[in-house]
Amino acid sequence: MRLPRPRRRLLATLLVLPTFAILAGCGPTPTHWSAPVSSPSASPSPVASASPSPTGSPNPFDGKTPKFDPAPPPVPISLAGGPTAPLLDHIPTTQKVAFLTIDDGWIKKPEAIALLKASGVPVSLFLLSPAAKENPAYFKELVANGAVIEAHTINHLSMPTLGYDRQKQEICGGADELTKLFGTRPTLFRPPFGDYNQNTLRAAHDCGMKAVLYWKQTVDKGKVRYQGEWGKMQPGDIVLMHFRDAYADDFTAALNAMKANGLTPALLENYIP
Template sequence: MFSRLRGPLGALLVVCTLVAGCGAETSGKGAEPGGAGRPDASGSGAGSEASRGSGLTAAQLARIPRFPAPPAPKAITVPAGPSAGWYSAVPTNQPVAFITIDDGWTKVPEAVELFRAAHVPVTLFLEINAIKADPGYFTALQQTGAVIEAHTISHPDLKGKSYDVQKHEICGSADELGKLYGRRPVLFRPPFGDKDATTLKVVHDCGMKAAFFWKETTDKGIVRYQEGQTVKAGDIVLMHFRPAFIDDFLAVLQAISKAGLTPALLEDYIA
């Protein structure tokens, strides 16, 4: 439960983004323009910077909503096998939504301060190639309560690939993240949100419980909806570690607040 993550570690955070024109889940790739698996010029933060932070402005802090505590989670039962579960939203009537953040290329120094100030749960789906130059940056985020899950080694489109290729990417990323952060992931997100039956079998065989798509995405401070114009109970919201990380995160918080929901920890809802 999220309550177990409070205390000396502080709070959790959130979020994950995608970009315009993501399309519905049935449309295949959840378009990640700009290459979610590619670094940009701002993508080289240091772990020491993450611990120190460069400071959020008063205006940014004022944009952080205050949420009621999330309800005691009612976990869903995922398939026992031979394939992992697949969800774009958690089937729940509880007034919660889930913030997820992918990749790890851009390492904004203010993220630790932002996570602590927002004091909400967040799940990070990390790509090995995106984090390997500075894994300590994500240790600092983990110490605020963020939970780290798997997102492959090199961010390929898995759909149509052989079992062995997918196993290398999926099991390999979980194994490496377990070594780096002291907990082997139990959840997985495929790059681009693209998968096939082999993907879900491999996720299960790699010892993970479920894989995830999304209902909302965020990029450059704008939340985009797959259905309607509001976040709904159980929705999974996607962000990325991009240059506009602060604005993206704040936009997600405000969208969840406007919907009358509270951020909850995705892991608490997967039995």
Template sequence: MQLVRQNEEKVAERRKGHPGRRARAVVAVLLIAALGSACAGESGDRGGGDRGGRSGDGGGGGGGPVESATATPGRAGPDAAKKADAAKKAGAKKAEAAVAKAQARRAVAARKWKLAKTPLAAPPPPAVKPRITTRKGFEVTGGATLPPVFTSVPTKQKVVFLTIDDGAEKDPELLRMMTELKIPYSAFLSDYVINDDYAYFKKMQARGVSLHNHTLTHPYLPGLSYEKQKREICGQQEKIEKRYGKRPELFRPPYGNYNAGTLRAAKSCGVKAVPLWSSEAFPDHMEWREWDRDLHPGDIVLTHFRGKDEWKGSMPDMIRHVMKTITDKGYAVAKLEDYV
């Protein structure tokens, strides 16, 4: 509109000196005003279209701004994906560094405790625990609704599980050794051999060890009536819960012997599963259940709380021997309760 005002002033000057040109001047002014209105209209349409394109569905004259608005998320998508990928890689590197640091500490502990090799680090446990079923040949009548009996856990990971039975030997060196080496294990306890020192197993529990049921007095269960079996199993459930604050969900029958009554009694007082074993560890040798005399992914290894009075070695000697076997075969020890 500034251009219109300038021309109007010039026309006024010319009108004074050149009356004959008045008609042409008026026409020129009207033409310029019309052009100015057209420019203003186009500018207004673009302004309205821009607002519509940014806040609405992009109809009308907002075609240009709509393309710009939709292009921004398109450009941000790859950027977000790159950031997520970078964060994932950074997390993986951080986890690897943590594992390496833990393994370095474990190597120091392995030398201290005179292990032949540093134990391997276990992989992360599964997000979903595998489905446990009774091993073929270990079934009982009506067993479909009873706790499963198994000797290994279904997994493809090269892990095995260390379990220790009864509780007769209470070696403080075992607690220190396993804590420093970060080797997980599970304890299946009988009250008649732990009742002289419940505190020892409280210390064990405080170190992350789960305490499970191995009956009150370690009898041959199939030789007992259902009621007596229930007393042995459920009585120990109550003892462990009272002493250690948690009712066990795993039960191991003495000598690995059971019948349908055993499993019914165990289920009646909260037992969810009955892990047996595929091999047994001693300070100087291994005994194998399987024909190939070897470890397999998910195998459960049994040993006992024993000392030099009954063994050719101590509990730490047993750990040194079994860990050499496990590590030499490329396996790591994982926590049974992470899988069952």
């Protein structure tokens, strides 16, 4: 995937985002990362999925992920009305929770299923519909273990390069296909690369999306990139990672960062009315 230049964005919805956002391969460049970060490669080609471990086999990740107390009862937020979907990079809450979100879906490591079972945490999956269609059973098993499926377009194009009608086709069409595959329609949308404009927010609204999702932290190759003070994650932060070869390292790093900051993974959808 290409790495777009950071730029200022005006948010006329619920929140005002920071001037710059951070990336783990599908968004703008990090602003507070001291180590050099190599440019991500182009979107990976679909790969064959390995089969999960047979039922009854020991889970290799048992005891290797941090343990959390149960998340508090969620207190849903209020969303601004209007003709555009609100843009959220975090959930405005004082509850000590954070939200793990995972994008794309081409690389389907069996570790994802084992890690979700071992950790017991909820996650939100923002899937490209062709990647999901390639192996629906893989994602259905993730759903059975605490995942919720949301929308991420069909072709992973930069939304601002498209007109309103084409953006709507990408968002609605991807959501329609995911509905056919999994029986539940997505209600949240994440734009590829984090790129959006007012047409994106309007098209998302017109496709029935409650909100357009951004992020506060990203994880890539087992490293967490922080926005703001290094190592600090705040209540309500949305964390972004991807279905990649380093999935296990990224997943574990995200949970360790939450644990270090006294936060509990919670289900994003429970906070959005």
